[in-house]
Amino acid sequence: MKLPAFDYAAPTSIAEAVQLLAANPGAKALAGGQSLIPALAFRLGAPPLLVDLRKVRELSGITIDAAGVRLGARVRWRDIEDEARLKTAHPLLLAAVKHVAHYQVRNRGTVGGSLAHADPAAELPGVAVTCDAQIVTAGAKGSRTLAAADFFTGALSTELADDELIVELRLPSWPRERRWAFEEFSRRRGDFALAAVAVCYDVDGDGKARHAHIGVIGACLRPHRVPQAEALLNGRRLDADTVASAVRAFEAALEPPSDLHASADYRRSLAGTLLERALMRTL
Incomplete structure (x- = not known):
């Protein structure tokens, strides 16, 4: 057409x-x-x-320093895949991007485009929310820095004004010993996720989890963290029983949509299974 x-x-x-x-x-x-x-x-x-933003060089580039990772709005998925430093600087981001569509799309799709489009099944918005990222915008009224958790307001809906551009995504620094996992399920490789989860947490000197972050993608109208499940991890040593308790709380907190691809009940159960797999991988 x-x-x-x-x-x-x-x-x-x-x-x-x-x-x-x-x-x-x-x-x-x-x-x-x-x-x-x-x-x-x-x-x-x-x-x-x-x-067309292709000539705006200010929107390009990946910066990695002590403060974390900054991704320009015109950074493509393939740029992230090709950046070797991200294997240690932000492995969760790198793992999630590998699930984005197909090679042809990853060769063209951008960070800013994904954030602005705000598809609830897209990987990057979910990682941004899970990791407490900040989104920097520029508009006629000046620059703004918004928490990713506040930026996404619903399916395909954000706080971005009509005269604003996304300038960059800022991800906080990533402790080297942090444990993490990303799990996604789609009907075919490269399709949008029916559900996905992003998980990360640190471990204290006694082997107990702290700073747990659990984010849901796809089984939601907008990406968000699930504090009810996070609370059941913090201060505890993770084992099968702890994981099972967190999964039950996670599923109970979700309000997934129903559509022609999957029912709400299916998405809720699927997301719970993915969280169980993700957490067990971190043990």
């Missing part, structure tokens, strides 16, 4: 891109185009202007 008619601009700076968005109500930013272009083809949108 042909795309609707639109004007096109390719700014070279964040300031210029923001100015174009502000001056053209309804305009959309274009990065990798893996979500936006299909939406336009299906006439789910008809923006008067596409603001």
